[in-house]
Amino acid sequence: MEQLTDPTDKHRPVGEKEVKSKGALDWLATNIFRLLISLFVPIVTFIGLYLGFIFLRDSAAPKGVTAIVAIIWGVGGVAALYLVSNWLVEKLNDEWRAKIQPFVFVGPAVAILFVYLLYPTIATFRLSLFDRNGEIFVGLQNYVDIFTNRSMFVAFRNNILLWIPFGALFTVVLGLLIAVLADRSKYERTAKALIFMPMAISMVGAAVIWNMIYDVNPNVGVLNWIYTNITGNNPQAWTASNQPWNNLFLIVVMIWLQTGFAMVLFSAAIKGIPSDITEAARVDGATEVQVFFRIMIPYISGTIITVTTTVVIFTLKIFDVVQVMTGGQFDTQVIATQFYREYFTSRNSGLATAIAIVLLITVIPVMIYNLKQFRETEAF
Amino acid sequence: MTAQTATKKKRRISWGAIFVNIALVLIVLAWSIPTFGLLVSSFRSRFDIQTSGWWTIFPHQEWVTVAEIQPGPELDRDGVMTFEGVSGTFLELRDGIQSGNTQVVWIGNKRIGKVVVQQKEWTRGNHDFTLENYQTVLGGKTFQIQQPDGSTLTVQGDNFVNAFLNSLIVSIPATLIPILIAAFAAYGFAWMKFPGRRVLFIIVVALLVVPLQIALVPILKLYVGLDLNGTFLGIWLAHTGFGLPLATYLLFNYISTLPREILESAFIDGASHFTIFIRLVLPLSVPALASFAIFQFLWVWNDYLIALIFIGSKPDVQVLTQRIAEMVGSRGNDWQVLTAGAFISMLVPLIVFFSLQRFFVRGLMAGSVKG
Known part of the structure; x- marks a missing residue:
């Protein structure tokens, strides 16, 4: 250290002015250099990213090559943007750095959220007050139309009177039942894994699986094979005839998908019940049924509410299952498929956005409640 | 007397255990049979599928x-x-x-x-299992198919390889980008002081309640203007936008509870925020990052709605879920290809599920509040 500072000390008496001007020159030289680098690095980064974008858009390279380039470009690009902007900020003096750095960290997230969620919510609300082309202001007419249109009425009926009661009820009850049963079995892990597995499958995949089960050909559809063998009747088109009960066959798909989710949450909650409580009750002569209803259910009531609200939200937004299995025909439409149909088939942006707003208003109270519960239970 | 009641009790319990296990086996069978039937059918020829149920292999x-x-x-x-x-x-x-x-x-x-x-x-019936369905689905070649009435039909194969790669191209960045952005933001909200911190954070959490249907129309209009429709960048950003509130919220919950002393001692040693974030916070947050990554990956991989709207009908960009949904519409009775295609689309999620079960469950639990 001392040796390094020595030479400058020796130079000092030679004349202050000279040193100063040399310092200023040095300062200018190094700073122009730094300034150039500070400009150069971001520009190179942007050019690199732009070239990547052009390559991905126009190239006819084999798909495998495109895949690797796309993944590296996408992920690397975002990382590079952070690196470069942070590198620039760290060149500033302490005061400015402290002011700007938080926005380098938080800024991108906030900007994306504003563009992708906040602005669209406002824009959707505005569009819902305009006509089908978004040109003429119509006030609340779209909302009036929603609640007087037969097809929308059926969608609300399906979503609220069939999907929520049947879907949510069976998901919660079955999930609870399986959790209790699995808790007493040696094969708990395997059983839970197999019942949870449908959660990994896409709703489109599930739609294919269940379309096959419901197929009219009794050699393809298990359900019709069983039905024709037992009753001797002709095979049925389960998802098309017997309206509105055909909806139940779509609801079964959701129950199949979601029960595993309910089961895992219930299972964790049941394991959280102190065993001395249940043991004490059993010693006092309580039957298993009494233990279940008088101790377990009250103890895990918080979890039951969380699971129910989550399933209800999921049910309100259900889209893929209906869209793929029936396309919303045969009176199986739900709110989300009506939104899609109004915007993409009927080209009525006013009505479609009004449906989206109705969906938002329906979901918000349940969602807020769910978030509160989620914070309390700290499920994560 | 006491010995007698003891044996009685023991017997009752073992009967109970048998009942529990039988009930459980029945439920597990009911839950697995649908997927199993799909898997079996995907290895049978079109002729076999149409003329005998997959259950006749038993x-x-x-x-x-x-x-x-x-x-x-x-x-x-x-x-x-x-x-x-x-x-x-x-x-x-x-x-x-x-x-x-x-x-x-x-x-x-x-x-x-x-x-x-x-x-x-x-x-046991007369069944030949075949890989032909997978060849039909994966390769783009034409195939001769024997129909139940004996005639042959020439079918154009579906190029699922393309769709599979597209699903990967969409899912991997659409998982990593929101995680990176959310982790930076979560660190910023948790450990940096700046004006508007509270307000911005409340806005982020509040946006959790917005169902994504709300955002679709305005963003589609925006994309049409910017020519981002049907591009990978467009769909990455869409998934990033819809996944960010949850990611930020979850990672904030985790990162803000990291021990203060560790970060402070790093500061005293002269480390910058950036260094601390990269060297300390990210490695410490691996469990939270992994859980969210699995949730987001599966969410994007299995997504149909966002792909349908922002990719639309551009065949060279379409992902697996879209191809399958299209096949259900156009060739709903060609079960031999539908089952094979559906199984291909399930392969990646199932591998993730069985290899990373613990993170998987945690991730899905955490993701249950996604808007």
């Missing part, structure tokens, strides 16, 4: 023809006829008459038809 009892009788022209077909000790009218015989383990059936036309004698036998 040993079962079936009527097997043991003898054929060609009734002579002199037989009175309008009266009661007797074959192999079974007698009945033509109509009865056409429906089949059973006696014990034997069944006699008149097959075909009244005048020139024949009579077959069948016996119920255990059989």
Whole structure:
């Protein structure tokens, strides 16, 4: 250290002015250099990213090559943007750095959220007050139309009177039942894994699986094979005839998908019940049924509410299952498929956005409640 | 007396255990059979699928023809006829008459038809498993398919390889980008001081309640203007936008509870925020990052709605879920390709599920509040 500072000390008496001007020159030289680098690095980064974008858009390279380039470009690009902007900020003096750095960290997230969620919510609300082309202001007419249109009425009926009661009820009850049963079995892990597995499958995949089960050909559809063998009747088109009960066959798909989710949450909650409580009750002569209803259910009531609200939200937004299995025909439409149909088939942006707003208003109270519960239970 | 009640109790419990396990096995079977049926069907030929259920691959009892009788022209077909000790009218015989383990059936036309004698036998059916469906689905070549009536049909194969790669191209960045952005933001909200911190964070959490249907129309309009429709960048950013509130919220919950002393001592040693974030916070947050990554990856991989809207019908960009949904619409009865295609799309999630079960469950639990 001392040796390094020595030479400058020796130079000092030679004349202050000279040193100063040399310092200023040095300062200018190094700073122009730094300034150039500070400009150069971001520009190179942007050019690199732009070239990547052009390559991905126009190239006819084999798909495998495109895949690797796309993944590296996408992920690397975002990382590079952070690196470069942070590198620039760290060149500033302490005061400015402290002011700007938080926005380098938080800024991108906030900007994306504003563009992708906040602005669209406002824009959707505005569009819902305009006509089908978004040109003429119509006030609340779209909302009036929603609640007087037969097809929308059926969608609300399906979503609220069939999907929520049947879907949510069976998901919660079955999930609870399986959790209790699995808790007493040696094969708990395997059983839970197999019942949870449908959660990994896409709703489109599930739609294919269940379309096959419901197929009219009794050699393809298990359900019709069983039905024709037992009753001797002709095979049925389960998802098309017997309206509105055909909806139940779509609801079964959701129950199949979601029960595993309910089961895992219930299972964790049941394991959280102190065993001395249940043991004490059993010693006092309580039957298993009494233990279940008088101790377990009250103890895990918080979890039951969380699971129910989550399933209800999921049910309100259900889209893929209906869209793929029936396309919303045969009176199986739900709110989300009506939104899609109004915007993409009927080209009525006013009505479609009004449906989206109705969906938002329906979901918000349940969602807020769910978030509160989620914070309390700290499920994560 | 006490010993007696003890054994009684023990017996009751073991009966209970048997009941529990039987009930559990039934439920697990009911839950697994649908997927199993799909898997089995994906290895059967079109002819087999249309003519016999996938469940017939198991040993079962079936009527097997043991003898054929060609009734002579002199037989009175309008009266009661007797074959192999079974007698009945033509109509009865056409429906089949059973006696014990034997069944006699008149097959075909009244005048020139024949009579077959069948016996119920255990059989495993005559099934050939084939990989042809997967070749049809994965390769873009044309294939000859034998139909139930004996004629052949030429079918253009579906190029699922392309769709599979597209799913990967969409899912990997759409998982990593929101995680990176959310982790930076979560660190910023948790450990940096700046004006508007509270307000911005409340906005982020509040946006959790917005169902994504709300955002679709305005963003689609924006994309049409910017020519981002049908590009990978467009769909990455869309998934990033819809996944960010949850990611930020979850990672904030985790990162803000990291021990203060560790970060402070790093500061005293002169480390910058950036260094601390990269070297300290990210490695410490791996469990939270992994859980969210798995949730987001599966969410994007299995997503249909966002792909449908922002990719639309551009065939070279379409992902697996779109291709399958399209196939359901256009070739809903070609079960041999539908099942194979659906199984290909499930392969990646199932591998993730069985290899990373613990993170998987945690991730899905955490993701349950996604808007």
